[in-house]
Amino acid sequence: MLKGIDPLLGPDLLATLRAMGHGDEIAIVDANYPAEAHAKRLVRMDGHDAPRLVDAVLSVMPLDTDVPQAAFRPCAFGDCARQESVFSEFEAAIAAREPGFSLVPIAGPGFYDRVRAAYAIVASGERRLYGNIILRKGVIRPEGDAA
Numbered sequence: 001m002l003k004g005i006d007p008l009l010g011p012d013l014l015a016t017l018r019a020m021g022h023g024d025e026i027a028i029v030d031a032n033y034p035a036e037a038h039a040k041r042l043v044r045m046d047g048h049d050a051p052r053l054v055d056a057v058l059s060v061m062p063l064d065t066d067v068p069q070a071a072f073r074p075c076a077f078g079d080c081a082r083q084e085s086v087f088s089e090f091e092a093a094i095a096a097r098e099p100g101f102s103l104v105p106i107a108g109p110g111f112y113d114r115v116r117a118a119y120a121i122v123a124s125g126e127r128r129l130y131g132n133i134i135l136r137k138g139v140i141r142p143e144g145d146a147a
Contacts (some may be wrong), residue, residue, distance in 0.1 A: 006056040013043045016120045017061050022139045024119035026061075028053050030131035035123035038116045042123060050126035051089035054133055057122075058097035064138035069104045072114065072134040080105040086131040103133070 001007060005014070020026065028050050029035050035042055045053055063070040071094055076082045091103050106114060114134055115121065124131070 006059050008045075008048060008052065008056040009060065013045065013057075013122065014060075016041060016043055016122075017057065017137075020061075020119050020137045022066075022137060023064060025114070025117070025134050025136045026057065026120050026122065027115040027118040027132065027134045028057070028122045028124055029115065030124060030126040030128065032129070033115075033121075033123065033132060035121045038112075039121035039123075040118070041120040043120060044123050045125070046123065047125040050086060050124045050128075050131040050133065051093055053122060053124050054090055054135070055093040055097065057135065058093060061135070062138035062140060063094075063098045063101050064136040066138070067136065069102070070136040070138065071098075071101050071103050072106050072111065073103050074111040074130050074132050075105045075107045076130040078108065080107055084128065084130055086126065086128045090133050 030050060073087055073090060076084045087103060094101050094103060118134060
């Protein structure tokens with residue numbers, strides 16, 4: 001255990017987050033996603049829901065302010081306007097930890113191609129369909145350095 005670190009962030013996930021550089025992306029995927037087949041680096045977090053993992057990750061990792069969009073979700077059932085409950089929970093975690101960012105839908109194969117290209121995949125125990133998200137890592141600026 002570490003002071004100030006969410007206990008959900010174990011050594012494997014912390015090491016992965018620390019190793020990522022500015023602009024690298026991490027995907028948190030649901031229990032149905034073929035994470036083992038698609039991951040360059042895989043962190044298993046079975047038994048934990050995806051929104052809780054998003055909150056834990058964003059407690060230590062900034063989103064990228066150098067691009068207009070840094071958080072992405074799939075389009076449920078081919079409908080990018082469809083709002084699944086898991087998407088609302090992702091949005092709440094983003095709003096709490098990284099205000100000002102929106103969750104951007106990416107249609108069909110484009111989302112899954114982006115997951116495959118991610119620096120790492122975190123396989124969650126999320127059972128809801130489309131419980132997947134991609135987060136783009138930003139920078140932590142030196143003290144006193146304006147964005």
